[in-house]
Structures are given as structure tokens and as C-alpha cells.
Amino acid sequence: MNESVSFFGLVGRVSKTVLLLVYALFALFPLLWMIIMSLKPDSQMFTTTFIFSPTMENYGAVFLRSDYSHFFFNNLIVSVSAVLLSLVVGVPAAYALARFQFKLKEDIAFTILSFRFAPEILVILPLFLIYQKTGLYDTYFGLIWVYQLITLPLLIWILRGYFEDISPDIEAAAQLDGYSWWQVFLKVLLPLVKPGLVAAGLLCFIFAWNAFTFPLLLSDARAQTSTVVALRFLASDTVHYGQVAAAATISALPEVILALLIQKHLVRGLSFGAVKG
Amino acid sequence: MASVQLHGLTKWYGKRRGIEDVTLDIADQEFITIFGPAGAGKTTTLNLIAGIVAPNGGGIRIGGRDVDGLEPADRNVAMVFESYALYPQMTVFENMAFPLRSPKHRTSASDLDERVRRYAKVMKIDHLLERSIQALSNGQRQRTALGRALVRQPDLFLLDEPLSHLDAKLRHSMRAELKEMRSQLGTTTVYVTHDYLEAMSLGDRIAVINQGRIQQVGTPKEVYFMPASVEVAQLFGDPEINVIDARVKSKPGGLRGLQVLGENVPVGVPADVVLNGAETVKVGVRPSDIDVVETNSAANFHGLVYSFEPLGTKSVLTIDAVDGTRIRALLDGHRTFDVDRRIQFRIDPYSLVFFDVERGRFLAKSKLKGEEARDG
Numbered sequence: 001m002n003e004s005v006s007f008f009g010l011v012g013r014v015s016k017t018v019l020l021l022v023y024a025l026f027a028l029f030p031l032l033w034m035i036i037m038s039l040k041p042d043s044q045m046f047t048t049t050f051i052f053s054p055t056m057e058n059y060g061a062v063f064l065r066s067d068y069s070h071f072f073f074n075n076l077i078v079s080v081s082a083v084l085l086s087l088v089v090g091v092p093a094a095y096a097l098a099r100f101q102f103k104l105k106e107d108i109a110f111t112i113l114s115f116r117f118a119p120e121i122l123v124i125l126p127l128f129l130i131y132q133k134t135g136l137y138d139t140y141f142g143l144i145w146v147y148q149l150i151t152l153p154l155l156i157w158i159l160r161g162y163f164e165d166i167s168p169d170i171e172a173a174a175q176l177d178g179y180s181w182w183q184v185f186l187k188v189l190l191p192l193v194k195p196g197l198v199a200a201g202l203l204c205f206i207f208a209w210n211a212f213t214f215p216l217l218l219s220d221a222r223a224q225t226s227t228v229v230a231l232r233f234l235a236s237d238t239v240h241y242g243q244v245a246a247a248a249t250i251s252a253l254p255e256v257i258l259a260l261l262i263q264k265h266l267v268r269g270l271s272f273g274a275v276k277g
Numbered sequence: 278m279a280s281v282q283l284h285g286l287t288k289w290y291g292k293r294r295g296i297e298d299v300t301l302d303i304a305d306q307e308f309i310t311i312f313g314p315a316g317a318g319k320t321t322t323l324n325l326i327a328g329i330v331a332p333n334g335g336g337i338r339i340g341g342r343d344v345d346g347l348e349p350a351d352r353n354v355a356m357v358f359e360s361y362a363l364y365p366q367m368t369v370f371e372n373m374a375f376p377l378r379s380p381k382h383r384t385s386a387s388d389l390d391e392r393v394r395r396y397a398k399v400m401k402i403d404h405l406l407e408r409s410i411q412a413l414s415n416g417q418r419q420r421t422a423l424g425r426a427l428v429r430q431p432d433l434f435l436l437d438e439p440l441s442h443l444d445a446k447l448r449h450s451m452r453a454e455l456k457e458m459r460s461q462l463g464t465t466t467v468y469v470t471h472d473y474l475e476a477m478s479l480g481d482r483i484a485v486i487n488q489g490r491i492q493q494v495g496t497p498k499e500v501y502f503m504p505a506s507v508e509v510a511q512l513f514g515d516p517e518i519n520v521i522d523a524r525v526k527s528k529p530g531g532l533r534g535l536q537v538l539g540e541n542v543p544v545g546v547p548a549d550v551v552l553n554g555a556e557t558v559k560v561g562v563r564p565s566d567i568d569v570v571e572t573n574s575a576a577n578f579h580g581l582v583y584s585f586e587p588l589g590t591k592s593v594l595t596i597d598a599v600d601g602t603r604i605r606a607l608l609d610g611h612r613t614f615d616v617d618r619r620i621q622f623r624i625d626p627y628s629l630v631f632f633d634v635e636r637g638r639f640l641a642k643s644k645l646k647g648e649e650a651r652d653g
Binding site: 115167170178179183190192 | 324328329347348350352354355356358359360362363364365366375376379380381382425536627
């Protein structure tokens with residue numbers, strides 16, 4: 001180590017490392033515990049901590065001997081579609097709210113944000129009745145639609161900031177360079193908001209994937225998602241903690257894989273707010 | 278290459294006036310500067326020519342072709358923005374190549390490469406081509422923006438305060454470079470600036486614009502020596518021109534004398550100064566036409582030194598004249614004056630500009646010595 005590092009500098013470094021380590025343990029231990037539980041046979045669930053005879057029995061029970069995979073794919077279909085729909089609707093909306101001056105602009109932006117104000121449990125009863133009447137109950141489309149309450153405000157408000165940071169001059173410059181408005185949007189603007197798009201898209205996916213209240217009450221055997229179904233392993237005659245843990249572990253995988261895949265863009269997206277220069 | 282005609286161009290932003298009734302003829306290959314203070318409507322004019330904003334009235338012709346209603350991409354003009362408007366996610370090369378890759382100006386790969394490199398060399402940024410825009414200094418960004426405008430050889434260049442964000446030294450050297458470039462390229466150029474030195478040194482002609490209206494169009498000399506109004510006169514020159522109230526006194530024999538600051542000035546009032554019954558005019562005197570003298574003379578004005586600012590080769594002296602009028606003089610740098618000292622000064626009687634009192638419009642310029650003699 002460099003000799004010029006002072007005593008306090010050294011203490012600072014060490015304590016920083018220790019604190020980060022403690023935090024990492026705090027954050028990761030529940031995940032580790034979940035994985036351990038999912039590998040334990042029921043008989044050893046309460047008698048062992050770290051030393052046990054691991055088994056894939058729980059995964060087998062969840063995936064091979066139950067219809068969990070069906071609900072897992074339900075969740076995948078509903079969440080991915082909800083995010084895609086939000087992107088298709090939200091990107092132009094965010095652009096319009098950032099660029100154009102029109103009447104009630106701020107009111108519209110605020111209304112979109114206010115979708116998230118009421119707790120889901122508060123609006124679920126009227127929604128439930130409406131869904132029953134209109135036939136949206138227990139359909140993919142019904143869930144995708146109601147998920148827009150979760151994903152759309154998030155996407156619009158994050159992307160609006162990104163679009164606002166791009167100088168209108170850049171758009172004008174690209175038009176003068178010989179591009180039509182759509183080409184400017186695709187070739188200049190979208191690459192510039194890409195970090196925000198990736199970050200907002202991932203956050204939307206996580207919120208949609210983890211949604212619980214809406215699928216619990218607005219869907220049933222056909223469209224129900226894995227978050228709701230995972231509870232079934234608790235609710236039957238005996239409590240199968242191992243199977244709940246296995247279901248939860250599998251459930252967390254898509255988010256982890258997605259986050260790892262787009263990590264490069266994600267870090268930029270969350271730390272570099274603005275387009276510089 | 279093209280001539281440009283603006284005809285009664287008007288643009289309102291809601292209730293705020295952008296420009297009103299701007300009419301301007303720009304000849305082919307002319308370099309015209311649009312000069313005015315902040316918020317005068319300079320950038321609005323450029324944006325209208327480029328097609329970035331649509332006018333509320335009037336029309337634009339570029340190269341004899343009506344471009345009203347045409348998209349910016351279809352006008353074949355290139356613009357350098359005050360903010361440079363470079364594409365931050367691209368390298369210098371990609372920025373400059375961007376116009377040549379567009380559907381309108383698509384160029385073969387080898388031709389594109391050759392042109393980008395050629396103009397990068399002209400702009401002295403050929404060593405930076407692979408750099409990202411984020412890693413450039415302001416001056417380099419400015420060159421990249423100019424390069425991007427140059428590569429596709431447009432009919433018309435629009436430059437919006439391209440030098441205003443550079444530091445003073447760089448600004449001066451870029452001004453010289455631009456001057457050299459314009460003589461090489463010969464493309465019609467509209468150059469917007471709020472710096473009167475830039476406007477005068479670069480422009481074949483200057484269009485002075487203020488509060489959304491064209492005040493005067495003329496060569497740099499015309500605009501400086503025969504300003505259309507007090508306003509225009511005050512926009513050019515630093516320190517600002519002195520505008521002093523003066524009395525016109527009729528003398529026997531039809532001659533008219535002039536009284537400034539209570540003293541008679543030994544110059545006849547030109548015949549073009551029509552007073553319509555009024556006895557007073559406004560007289561403009563450039564600070565450089567005032568000199569402090571040490572010898573007594575009946576023609577001298579008297580005053581007190583109010584302030585003295587040495588500026589190196591020159592110095593600015595502010596004088597309180599006898600009647601309380603404050604006058605700025607631009608003197609040689611080697612002279613020094615103490616505040617409150619009594620001094621005598623002279624106004625060059627052949628450099629006066631006459632404006633009417635009511636609206637500040639240009640009336641006449643005092644004749645040079647020789648001219649007056651010839652007239653007589």
C-alpha cells in the first residue's frame with residue numbers, strides 16, 4: 001500500500017469496505033436463504049440451517065407436478081405485453097409533453113402521474129365490477145390494460161425528462177441535414193434517450209412482473225400470474241415452504257437475467273440524467 | 278448558391294412579436310450580417326429562412342424558388358446553431374457525415390469519406406475525427422458544427438452567433454478565419470450576431486434589426502457613418518455615440534448656425550436638415566471625434582472630468598459639460614486625467630450626424646471640409 005496514505009485515509013477506506021460488505025450481506029442474505037430453503041426437503045426445513053441434504057424435489061413439485069409453469073408464462077406474457085404497450089403509447093406521449101406547448105399540458109401530465117396516487121386496493125372494487133361486466137375479467141388483455149396504471153406513468157415521467165434535456169436545435173439540425181421528422185426521431189432522438197428508455201423499461205417490467213393486487217382480483221384460472229399462484233403452496237392443507245421458495249426463486253429469475261443483460265445501459269441510465277453537450 | 282428574398286416576413290409567438298414585416302434582398306454570393314441586440318428577432322429570422330418555424334405572414338424565396346411550406350430538409354440550406362446542436366452520441370466524423378447519409382443528400386461511401394476529411398482539414402479538426410463530441414472543447418465543437426454545414430455544399434449558409442460562446446482570443450482568430458473562408462467558398466451567407474465588430478468586419482452588408490423590425494440595411498460604412506436613427510447609431514461603436522441636443526440658429530443670408538452645449542459650432546447646418554419649424558435637432562458625435570485640448574480658444578467647450586478609464590492603447594474619458602450633459606470621449610492611451618479636473622475639449626465639426634428630435638430619424642451628416650468648400 002502507498003505509504004503516503006494517512007491513518008485516517010486508511011480508516012476511511014477500511015470502514016467503507018466493511019460498511020459495503022455489511023450492506024451486501026443484508027441485501028443478499030434473504031435471497032440466499034430463499035435458495036437454501038428451496039433446496040431443503042420438507043423434513044429438514046425446521047431442523048437444519050446450512051447443513052442439510054440438498055434436493056431438487058421442491059422444484060420438481062412446483063414445475064413437473066403442478067401447473068405453475070403455465071402461470072409463470074402467463075406472467076411473462078402479461079408483463080412483457082404491458083411494457084411493450086407502455087413503450088408504444090408512452091414514448092410519443094413523453095415526447096409530446098416535453099416538446100409541444102398545448103393547453104392543459106401540465107394538467108394532463110399530472111393526471112397521468114395521479115394514476116399512481118391511489119393504492120391499488122382502493123380502486124380494485126369498482127375495477128372488479130367493471131371487468132366482470134365487460135368481460136375483461138380473467139383475460140390477458142384485461143390485465144395488460146390495468147397494468148398500464150402501473151407502467152405508463154413511470155415510463156412517461158422518466159422519458160419526459162430525457163426528451164426535455166435534448167435541445168430542440170438538435171432536431172432542427174437533423175431536419176436541415178436532410179432527414180424527415182420520423183427519421184430524426186428514430187436516428188437522433190431515440191439513441192439519445194436510450195439509457196432512459198432501458199432504465200424505465202426495466203423498472204416497468206419489474207413493477208408489472210411483481211404486481212399482485214390486480215392479478216389476484218382481476219384474474220382467475222386462465223390469466224392468473226405466478227406472483228399470485230405462488231401463494232397456493234401456502235394455502236393448502238400443509239404449508240410447503242420449500243415449494244414456495246422454489247416458486248419464488250424461479251419467479252425472480254427473469255428480472256435478474258434481464259437486469260444483467262442490460263446492465264451496461266442501466267447504470268448509465270440511472271446515473272447520467274442529462275444529455276451533455 | 279442562390280439569392281434570397283424575404284418579403285414582408287412576420288412571426289408572432291402568441292402575443293409576443295418575433296419579427297414584423299421584414300423585407301430583405303440578399304444577392305447571390307453575398308455575405309450579409311443580421312445585427313441587433315438580444316431579443317431583436319435575429320434568430321427568428323434565421324429559423325424562418327431555414328423552415329424551422331412557420332411565418333404568420335410574408336414569404337421567402339431562395340434561388341428564385343418559393344420555399345414557403347417546404348420542409349427544412351427540402352430547402353437545401355445549412356445552419357450552424359448558437360448551441361452548435363451537434364449529435365452528442367456520435368463522433369466528429371459521424372457528425373460531419375450525417376448530412377451525407379441522409380436520404381436527401383446520400384453520397385457514396387468513398388465520396389463521403391473524402392469530403393468529410395477534406396472539410397475536416399479546412400476546419401483544422403482532421404486529427405479529432407474519431408473523438409466523441411463530449412470530449413471536445415467549445416472551439417472544436419464550433420469547428421465541427423461549421424464542418425457539418427460545409428460538407429454538403431448547400432445553396433445558403435445560415436450562421437447563428439457561431440462565435441458567441443468562444444473566449445475573446447479565439448473569437449478574434451475565428452473571425453479572421455471565417456473572413457478568409459467566405460472568400461474561398463463564395464456561398465450566400467446570412468450571419469447573425471450581436472457583436473457590432475463581427476457584423477462590420479464580416480458583412481458585405483449589415484441588416485440592423487431591433488424589436489422585430491429592420492432598422493437599416495447598408496454597407497458597414499453606411500451603417501456606421503450614416504445611421505438611419507439614433508437607435509442604430511447607438512448600437513454601433515463602443516463607447517456609445519454621444520447624442521446631444523443642439524439649437525439651430527438662423528443667421529442673416531439664409532445660413533444657419535449650430536449651437537451645441539451652449540457654444541456656437543463653426544459649421545453650417547446642411548440643407549437636408551429640414552426642421553419643420555422646430556429649432557432643435559439631435560446631434561450625434563462619436564467619442565473618437567472629441568479631443569481634449571490644452572490651448573485656450575473661443576471655440577473650445579468646457580467641462581469637468583467625471584471619470585477616466587485607461588484601456589491600454591486608448592482611454593475613455595467621461596466629461597460633464599457646462600450644461601450638465603455627459604459626454605464620452607475616446608482618447609490616446611498615454612494621457613491621464615484626474616477626476617473633477619477642469620478641461621477644454623473640441624468636437625470635430627465635420628463628423629456630426631443630425632437626427633430629428635421627435636423620432637430620432639437620420640437627417641444629414643455634416644459635410645467634410647472639402648465638400649463644403651465645393652458647395653460654397
